Amino acid sequence: MESIRSGHIDTPPSAASVRRSPENAPTPSTESVALPAPQEPELSSLAKQLSAAVDRAAARDASLTRKELGALAGALWEKIAGQSYYFSKQSYDEFVPDTNDPSLLERAKQATAFVNGKGDNPFKALGREELSAIVYDQADVFTVNERHAAWKEINMRECQWTRDICQKLDAERQLTGRIDNGQREILAYYQSLPPIEEAKLIGSYKINSSIQGADFEIDWPEFNTSLLDMLANNWGHAEEEVEPDRTGKPDANLGKTPD
Incomplete structure (x- = not known):
């Protein structure tokens, strides 16, 4: 009352200004809080297919002799890059994978566009082992045009x-x-290739890594040849990709020396 008469009203301190004594302070909980486990990113359809293809390639390479592997490589290459490919190319261009996965359908479409000179290669960012696994895969997971693109x-x-x-x-x-x-670098390069590619390039013969003489000739069972000859024979015309004449007529330019 005295404070009212004097014109001064005492008000209680606000909650914000009240200092809590240590005994009144909230104590931290000792119970452990279970945090959600981090989720692993879901593998893409391509990643899953590549992983399976690489595993199949490893099993194949381990089960075949070098000669068998070289013969298989030649037969598979003919289907996806030789004359057999070009003679059946229209059917390969029209083929649509039997799937509802939009990413698989889009990739097949992109591969077909690429092999016909349109757009980018869907496999340009892959490593050599993965590319080789696609090219020589026998599981019909990848379309022929996808394998050709690889x-x-x-x-x-x-x-x-x-x-x-x-x-x-x-x-x-x-x-x-x-x-x-x-020549040492050439030899190391060939030996670093996926087994099926190395077998295709040098047939059934194991490269003898010992270097003989000034020409670095490699001693193979049936013949001697230099690494430079092998390089020229295999890749001298690698940049030339000529679609065969489906009429069966001989090429008029065959045997002619370009001007």
Whole structure:
């Protein structure tokens, strides 16, 4: 009352200004809080297919002899990049995978567009092992045009490698008069390829890594040849991709030297 008479009203302190004593402070909970487990990212359809294809390739390579692997590689290559491919190309272009997965349908469509000169290669970012697994896969998971697109990416890289190694050989020859380092690099490159590709390139013969003489000739059971000859035979015309004449008539330009 005295404070009212004097014109001064005492008000209680606000809740914000009240200091809690330590005994009144809330105590932290000792119970552990279960955090949600981090979710692993879902693999894409391509990633799943590639993983399975690489596993199949490993099992195939382990079950076949080198000669069998080379023969299989040649037969599979003929279907996806040889004359057999071009003779059946229209059916491959019209083929639509039996799936409802939009990503698989779109990839098949993109591969067909690419092999016909339109758009990008859907496999251009893949590694050599994955590309090889697609090209030589026998599970009918990838369309023929997809396998052809994967082969074209391999072929493009081979062309670039061939140009690079030839430049190295030329530079080394001019500098030292020899090409020892370049031929070692060629040998190492062939030995680094996926087994089915190496078997296709050199047939049923195991490269003897010992280097013989100044020409680095490789001693194979039936013949001797230099690594440079093998390079020229396999990749000398790698950049040329000519669709065969379906009429069966001989090419008028066959055997002619280009101007």
